Amino acid sequence: MQRPIGVIDSGVGGLTVVSELMRQLPKEEIIYIGDTKRCPYGPRPAFEVAEYTWEMIDYLMSRDIKLLVIACNTASAVVLDDARQALDIPVIGVIHPGAVAALKATENLEVGVIGTEGTISSGAYYEELKSIHNDVKVVSLACPTLVPLVESNRYTGEEAKAVIREALEPMLDYPVDSLILGCTHYPMIEREIQDVVGEDIHVICSGDETARAVSTLLYHEQLLYTGERRPRHLFYTTGAKAMFQSIAESWLKESGLDVRETDLKLPKATRKVKSGMEEF
Incomplete structure (x- = not known):
């Protein structure tokens, strides 16, 4: 074809x-x-x-x-x-594939999701994860500063790292072992996100x-x-x-x-x- x-x-x-x-x-x-x-x-x-x-x-x-x-x-x-x-x-x-990948990776069934305001407020990842596994716990965080960072081609360097750290800081209070990058822009800053959350967290890209x-x-x-x-x-x-x-x-x-x-x-x-x- x-x-x-x-x-x-x-x-x-x-x-x-x-x-x-x-x-x-x-x-x-x-x-x-x-x-x-x-x-x-x-x-x-x-x-x-x-x-x-x-x-x-x-x-x-x-x-x-x-x-x-x-x-x-x-x-x-x-x-x-x-x-x-x-x-x-x-x-x-991209939501169902991302949810599947996170459930494959998680060991404690504590899954974090970061995304845009629209994605997070829709509850789409929460509903998708729960539809697959009843016992999964989901923590969601909107990160509105990250997409503009990528779209402006300013997603490398110390200034970008500071923006990423500030956006993710609330997620660090939760015992998640897997973090879904619930926006397809975020894999472009995957390394910086991994540095913030630590190597023990599985960072999940849906691609x-x-x-x-x-x-x-x-x-x-x-x-x-x-x-x-x-x-x-x-x-x-x-x-x-x-x-x-x-x-x-x-x-x-x-x-x-x-x-x-x-x-x-x-x-x-x-x-x-x-x-x-x-x-x-």
């Missing part, structure tokens, strides 16, 4: 998922959209997150993707269920588990590409192209990425939906 995988995020954070997809599925082509102009999504009301997320989904559906990854935790919490009902392709979020879920689903749906082509990935940003390209090439360790700016506007709505449902 030669059609690409679509990945959406509020900004550059979903590149952490793309990195794992490229590693685990090296033959697959990826089209990525980062809504950097309107990032972060965390402080926004749910209706606004839904509106912006559907704009990205519609844009990718017009490019005939075969599977959609909602790589933004906030968007996953708000839109994932509706997208699965509406679209005629498989849709994967690896999400890529495994994508691989499994593509296999079962007979959608895997098995030919000999060299994949050509495409990256869209709604914000500054130069900043996005710098971060993307640094994180993915590739130069000359095909990065383009977009306003997400389509000549007409093109959402593909399941049979029997309204078409927009």
Whole structure:
């Protein structure tokens, strides 16, 4: 199946998922959209997150993707269920894979979650963890300063470490042995987070588990590409192209990425939906 995988995020954070997809599925082509102009999504009301997320989904559906990854935790919490009902392709979020990975790692069933205000207030990780294991204890902490740190490309150095330490300090009072990075931006500062919480804490990134879920689903749906082509990935940003390209090439360790700016506007709505449902 030669059609690409679509990945959406509020900004550059979903590149952490793309990195794992490229590693685990090296033959697959990826089209990525980062809504950097309107990032972060965390402080926004749910209706606004839904509106912006559907704009990205519609844009990718017009490019005939075969599977959609909602790589933004906030968007996953708000839109994932509706997208699965509406679209005629498989849709994967990052919350369930992150919860699964944390429960694999924890030994005392004390799990911490850090994320944006929107993700934490939704209770999505708490509900997901509890749906899998009744006895797990969950401590959640919103860290609104961390996404702007990553999006501005200022996430290294002593100043960044001070911001990260201040954001995580309340979590240090709890006996968690596993910490879910409940925002796909956070793996870009995983090392700094690990330094703050200590080496005894399992820091959980959802990218690896999400890529495994994508691989499994593509296999079962007979959608895997098995030919000999060299994949050509495409990256869209709604914000500054130069900043996005710098971060993307640094994180993915590739130069000359095909990065383009977009306003997400389509000549007409093109959402593909399941049979029997309204078409927009």
